[in-house]
Amino acid sequence: MSAYTLRRIAALFALAFGISVLVFLIIRLIPGDPAIVMLGGNAGDPSLVARIHAQLGLDLPMPVQYARWLGGVLAGNFGYSFSYQQTVVSLLRLNFVPTLQLTFAGLAFSLIVGGIIGIVAALQRNRGIDTASMAIALAFVSVPSFWLGLLLILVFAVELPWFDVVGGTSLKGLVLPALALGLGSAGFNARFIRSSVLQAQTLQHVVTARAKGLTGARVFLRHVLRNAILPVLTIAGLQLGQLLSGTVVIETVFSRPGIGRLLVQSILAKDYPTVQALVLIIAFLYALTNFAVDLLYPVLDPRIAAR
Amino acid sequence: MSGEAQLPLASLRASARGAPPVHWLPRALRHRSLAAGLVLCIAILALVIAAPLLASADPNAQDPMQSFAAPSAAHPMGADAFGRDIFARVLYGGRTTILACAGVVLLGGFVGTIIGLVAGYAAGATGFVLMRLVDLLLAFPGILLALVVCTILGPGLVNGVFAIAVVLVPIYARLVEGATREVRHMPYVDAALTLGASVPRIIAQHVLPNVAPGIIVLTTTWLGIAALWIAALGFLGLGVQPPAPEWGAILNDGANYITVAWWITVFPGLFLSLFVIGVNLVGDGLRDELDPTLSAR
Numbered sequence: 001m002s003a004y005t006l007r008r009i010a011a012l013f014a015l016a017f018g019i020s021v022l023v024f025l026i027i028r029l030i031p032g033d034p035a036i037v038m039l040g041g042n043a044g045d046p047s048l049v050a051r052i053h054a055q056l057g058l059d060l061p062m063p064v065q066y067a068r069w070l071g072g073v074l075a076g077n078f079g080y081s082f083s084y085q086q087t088v089v090s091l092l093r094l095n096f097v098p099t100l101q102l103t104f105a106g107l108a109f110s111l112i113v114g115g116i117i118g119i120v121a122a123l124q125r126n127r128g129i130d131t132a133s134m135a136i137a138l139a140f141v142s143v144p145s146f147w148l149g150l151l152l153i154l155v156f157a158v159e160l161p162w163f164d165v166v167g168g169t170s171l172k173g174l175v176l177p178a179l180a181l182g183l184g185s186a187g188f189n190a191r192f193i194r195s196s197v198l199q200a201q202t203l204q205h206v207v208t209a210r211a212k213g214l215t216g217a218r219v220f221l222r223h224v225l226r227n228a229i230l231p232v233l234t235i236a237g238l239q240l241g242q243l244l245s246g247t248v249v250i251e252t253v254f255s256r257p258g259i260g261r262l263l264v265q266s267i268l269a270k271d272y273p274t275v276q277a278l279v280l281i282i283a284f285l286y287a288l289t290n291f292a293v294d295l296l297y298p299v300l301d302p303r304i305a306a307r
Numbered sequence: 308m309s310g311e312a313q314l315p316l317a318s319l320r321a322s323a324r325g326a327p328p329v330h331w332l333p334r335a336l337r338h339r340s341l342a343a344g345l346v347l348c349i350a351i352l353a354l355v356i357a358a359p360l361l362a363s364a365d366p367n368a369q370d371p372m373q374s375f376a377a378p379s380a381a382h383p384m385g386a387d388a389f390g391r392d393i394f395a396r397v398l399y400g401g402r403t404t405i406l407a408c409a410g411v412v413l414l415g416g417f418v419g420t421i422i423g424l425v426a427g428y429a430a431g432a433t434g435f436v437l438m439r440l441v442d443l444l445l446a447f448p449g450i451l452l453a454l455v456v457c458t459i460l461g462p463g464l465v466n467g468v469f470a471i472a473v474v475l476v477p478i479y480a481r482l483v484e485g486a487t488r489e490v491r492h493m494p495y496v497d498a499a500l501t502l503g504a505s506v507p508r509i510i511a512q513h514v515l516p517n518v519a520p521g522i523i524v525l526t527t528t529w530l531g532i533a534a535l536w537i538a539a540l541g542f543l544g545l546g547v548q549p550p551a552p553e554w555g556a557i558l559n560d561g562a563n564y565i566t567v568a569w570w571i572t573v574f575p576g577l578f579l580s581l582f583v584i585g586v587n588l589v590g591d592g593l594r595d596e597l598d599p600t601l602s603a604r
Binding site: 015018019022023026029030138139141142143144146147150151153154158241242244245246248249252253263264267268272275279282283286287 | 439442443446447448449450451454455457458459462531535538539542543544545555558561562565566569572573575576579580583584586587588591
């Protein structure tokens with residue numbers, strides 16, 4: 001294992017520790033007694049308050065509370081959801097897969113559409129098509145995803161009976177949510193890929209390849225695109241996290257099951273153990289994605305491993 | 308997104324010493340996207356400020372007879388379930404959304420800049436600890452971090468502004484810290500120190516002018532995103548509480564009735580989109596003007 005890989009692994013552990021402390025603190029930072037806030041109207045019942053205190057260990061010293069909580073999490077015990085009356089783990093089991101499907105469908109959509117627009121714009125630099133592409137990309141970035149989702153429902157489910165208003169978990173039910181989720185990222189990718197391609201075109205070996213008479217297509221595929229992909233990969237890693245948290249809004253719009261909608265409902269219901277579990281999982285997945293991107297780097301660009 | 312935040316310092320320095328300030332307005336207007344963005348933003352601001360002149364005075368006034376009234380001369384954008392005028396709600400709601408997102412970038416930008424200056428200038432252990440905290444906050448996807456703060460503070464507009472400002476703090480801190488650290492050991496800063504200049508003076512005279520273009524670009528970028536997130540919180544029920552109008556909250560009102568009254572949903576979203584497009588056009592224009600290395604591409 002190279003020094004680079006070891007450093008990345010150490011950084012991942014440090015980050016995971018930091019994330020866990022922050023997530024642990026969510027309940028402890030709530031002003032007032034979290035048990036009373038959580039119970040709301042039932043706060044008058046002292047036995048319920050005592051039960052929550054016992055479950056969260058609120059009467060113990062902070063480091064002990066943290067160790068207890070982390071031990072539980074590592075053993076796969078995320079606690080009990082008060083608002084759903086079941087363990088958080090069984091909630092996760094129901095909601096995790098639909099969110100992953102939506103996230104990856106959104107990412108695929110944003111990379112394909114963004115890639116096409118960005119590459120076309122770069123190849124047609126400073127012409128009408130370029131300007132038009134960038135105007136479209138700007139609109140994609142600016143339109144709120146939840147409004148777009150509602151418009152898609154209005155047009156393709158209400159006016160035209162092509163889709164169901166409430167999308168199921170079927171493949172067809174994935175189309176509109178993935179579109180609404182991915183369009184903003186598609187606009188961002190289009191702009192990013194355009195400038196990435198333009199920058200790669202100015203690299204010395206690309207100029208050399210062109211000068212020695214290689215065809216435009218060959219230079220583009222072998223030299224320009226390969227160099228342009230590296231920064232895009234980093235962005236895709238970051239975007240996976242943005243898309244994952246973007247499901248919070250999209251799943252609500254389309255009434256889809258998933259951890260994003262579950263998170264919003266748990267926040268509104270003051271169901272803190274569920275909120276903690278979801279935030280921890282989303283943040284950790286995000287950290288893990290960026291870790292994977294870091295490890296892919298040296299494969300695509302051997303110079304990084306040498307550093 | 309944060310990838311764009313770190314502008315090359317050399318170019319920032321070049322532009323800080325660039326064209327004399329007298330000419331910036333005409334030059335800005337020659338830039339097409341900047342001019343278009345300014346026109347769009349000013350038009351929306353004018354409509355929103357003139358709300359009492361253009362629409363009925365009370366955006367919360369209910370009229371059961373007008374429930375779900377379609378757009379007409381009396382209600383240019385129709386009415387919602389309670390018969391409230393959507394035109395009035397969109398104009399008054401825009402005030403809330405725009406003020407809130409301005410509050411977000413002012414608050415987050417100010418605190419982040421201070422932290423960045425301290426971490427970059429003090430360096431050493433203080434800088435190290437501050438920047439590791441910044442790294443930790445940056446490890447959360449932005450919206451998720453805002454939702455965490457919302458969970459702790461509870462729903463509400465002011466809490467929402469705080470929540471999104473928290474997301475901006477590490478982003479500004481990182482930009483400013485990097486630039487500050489770079490300027491800190493420039494020969495002219497050493498010279499100023501030797502001549503007895505105080506630390507606040509060095510920061511005001513030498514560090515801030517170098518960081519300013521980056522901060523301006525970051526602020527316009529995040530103003531648009533903050534508007535979208537404020538509206539998203541309103542839409543989810545975590546921001547403005549009913550019956551107060553706000554673009555996202557009106558969208559939430561309309562979402563349940565999309566099959567019977569499209570106008571409740573379409574108009575606030577349209578205004579929000581146009582506002583964000585305007586802000587982003589201004590941001591792109593400023594980026595071109597302030598960072599020659601990007602526009603040269």
